[in-house]
Amino acid sequence: MASTAAPPAAIVARRAASASVAAAPLRRAAGCQPARSLAFAAGADPRLAVHVASRCRAASAARGTRAVATMAKKSVGDLTAADLEGKRVLVRADLNVPLDDNQNITDDTRIRAAIPTIKYLLSNGAKVILTSHLGRPKGVTPKFSLAPLVPRLSELLGIEVKKAEDVIGPEVEKLVADLANGAVLLLENVRFYKEEEKNDPEFAKKLASLADLFVNDAFGTAHRAHASTEGVTKFLKPSVAGFLLQKELDYLDGAVSNPKRPFAAIVGGSKVSSKIGVIESLLEKCDILLLGGGMIFTFYKAQGLSVGSSLVEEDKLELATSLLAKAKAKGVSLLLPSDVIIADKFAPDANSQTVPASAIPDGWMGLDIGPDSVKTFNDALDTTQTIIWNGPMGVFEFDKFAVGTESIAKKLAELSKKGVTTIIGGGDSVAAVEKVGVADVMSHISTGGGASLELLEGKELPGVVALDEGVMTRSVSV
Ligand SMILES: Nc1ncnc2c1ncn2[C@@H]1O[C@H](COP(=O)(O)OP(=O)(O)O)[C@@H](O)[C@H]1O
Numbered sequence: 228m229a230s231t232a233a234p235p236a237a238i239v240a241r242r243a244a245s246a247s248v249a250a251a252p253l254r255r256a257a258g259c260q261p262a263r264s265l266a267f268a269a270g271a272d273p274r275l276a277v278h279v280a281s282r283c284r285a286a287s288a289a290r291g292t293r294a295v296a297t298m299a300k301k302s303v304g305d306l307t308a309a310d311l312e313g314k315r316v317l318v319r320a321d322l323n324v325p326l327d328d329n330q331n332i333t334d335d336t337r338i339r340a341a342i343p344t345i346k347y348l349l350s351n352g353a354k355v356i357l358t359s360h361l362g363r364p365k366g367v368t369p370k371f372s373l374a375p376l377v378p379r380l381s382e383l384l385g386i387e388v389k390k391a392e393d394v395i396g397p398e399v400e401k402l403v404a405d406l407a408n409g410a411v412l413l414l415e416n417v418r419f420y421k422e423e424e425k426n427d428p429e430f431a432k433k434l435a436s437l438a439d440l441f442v443n444d445a446f447g448t449a450h451r452a453h454a455s456t457e458g459v460t461k462f463l464k465p466s467v468a469g470f471l472l473q474k475e476l477d478y479l480d481g482a483v484s485n486p487k488r489p490f491a492a493i494v495g496g497s498k499v500s501s502k503i504g505v506i507e508s509l510l511e512k513c514d515i516l517l518l519g520g521g522m523i524f525t526f527y528k529a530q531g532l533s534v535g536s537s538l539v540e541e542d543k544l545e546l547a548t549s550l551l552a553k554a555k556a557k558g559v560s561l562l563l564p565s566d567v568i569i570a571d572k573f574a575p576d577a578n579s580q581t582v583p584a585s586a587i588p589d590g591w592m593g594l595d596i597g598p599d600s601v602k603t604f605n606d607a608l609d610t611t612q613t614i615i616w617n618g619p620m621g622v623f624e625f626d627k628f629a630v631g632t633e634s635i636a637k638k639l640a641e642l643s644k645k646g647v648t649t650i651i652g653g654g655d656s657v658a659a660v661e662k663v664g665v666a667d668v669m670s671h672i673s674t675g676g677g678a679s680l681e682l683l684e685g686k687e688l689p690g691v692v693a694l695d696e697g698v699m700t701r702s703v704s705v
């Protein structure tokens with residue numbers, strides 16, 4: 228996990244800091260590899276390459292940076308000991324971690340990510356009332372209790388965390404009343420109350436009544452308008468963003484809206500339909516778009532290629548064609564893999580072979596991108612300064628078809644070490660980066676799958692919108 232950066236004074240609201248940065252066409256990546264790649268790029272003529280590259284350099288030199296005043300969300304870092312000493316602070320974290328059958332935590336990333344905000348509050352004398360959901364329980368369900376999280380939380384915070392058996396009510400109120408400055412009380416799973424997901428105002432009011440102020444640090448749940456993410460803000464002032472939420476927004480919104488260029492987006496995963504919004508939104512911002520995963524076969528088929536029994540969304544063929552046209556119109560270099568690894572069945576022990584993307588035989592399915600594509604993608608990535616990645620390049624759960632995904636993960640790690648901003652946008656791509664053991668070197672790894680997708684799609688996150696606003700000045704690339 229990338230370390231949490233020192234928090235700036237305030238965070239930028241969605242899109243607010245977005246200087247209008249026209250997507251600078253970068254034709255070089257496509258132009259250099261016209262034979263190997265099924266590049267669908269605006270102008271794949273190599274003669275354009277030098278012209279465009281020098282135009283990019285001149286443009287970025289001319290751009291430089293400038294300070295912009297924007298509306299921003301207030302951050303916990305804006306609160307000092309004077310604001311926090313002795314105050315009861317309701318902290319919404321996303322502690323929705325995976326547990327095994329014996330209730331052992333199998334990945335504590337989300338717990339570790341919540342620690343900086345809690346420690347900051349404790350060090351300023353606050354009383355922390357910590358709330359989270361775990362899973363999707365229907366009513367009170369013991370296996371979804373937050374109790375198994377207490378030892379790890381205590382260990383990471385270096386203090387004994389107390390645990391309430393309920394979320395609201397007299398017993399919880401008594402525990403809060405007895406809470407000392409610098410102590411933490413973990414409430415029970417907030418989704419044990421059906422009112423949570425309904426964003427019931429009465430429930431939100433009762434939850435809010437436990438505290439004096441609210442910190443939302445639950446990025447992974449920020450796309451949900453629930454009582455503990457959105458509802459409580461109506462009753463608690465101030466309601467501010469935690470450091471994790473702030474860092475997620477800085478990278479997934481700030482760095483993507485105002486990227487160091489050239490800016491490449493890598494989008495993979497199973498279906499076009501689940502990534503339409505992300506692709507359309509990134510086409511407005513990026514210079515290079517690399518596509519992999521199951522969705523590429525819908526693009527191939529839309530171009531008239533045979534795809535065997537690969538995953539295809541027949542009802543998205545027109546959409547794929549229009550996305551290719553949109554990329555061309557915007558001068559974005561959209562690269563599809565030129566070769567694929569095909570399998571005779573969807574299984575880890577399937578027979579496999581590498582074929583050009585234009586030569587997938589009947590009865591075979593593409594489950595990974597091939598070595599030529601990896602090389603082409605790597606060459607394109609070598610030209611960039613910012614990369615965002617969402618979705619695996621193949622069925623990486625099967626070792627035989629994990630090479631493309633793992634190669635991209637390694638490439639991003641190599642570039643990250645050279646100073647390229649590398650952002651992993653949640654979901655399965657995070658699992659891939661962790662599997663390769665390169666998570667620590669990435670600039671940012673999102674703790675939210677659905678939330679990061681929605682943010683990248685350009686949607687507003689209710690858990691962020693509801694927080695208090697302030698004015699900040701920040702410098703952006705122009
Ligand atoms: N060629 C392919 N055919 C079928 N499924 C694929 C293919 N490539 C990737 N996938 C699957 O896509 C899934 C991830 O898709 P998705 O949920 O959209 O990505 P993410 O979780 O990163 O957002 C993985 O389970 C992976 O096995």
Ligand SMILES: O=C(OP(=O)(O)O)[C@H](O)COP(=O)(O)O
Nearest residue numbers: 321323363447448675676677678
């Ligand atoms: O794990 C979560 O989402 P994610 O799997 O999309 O990252 C969050 O905790 C939100 O959970 P939810 O999708 O049950 O609202």
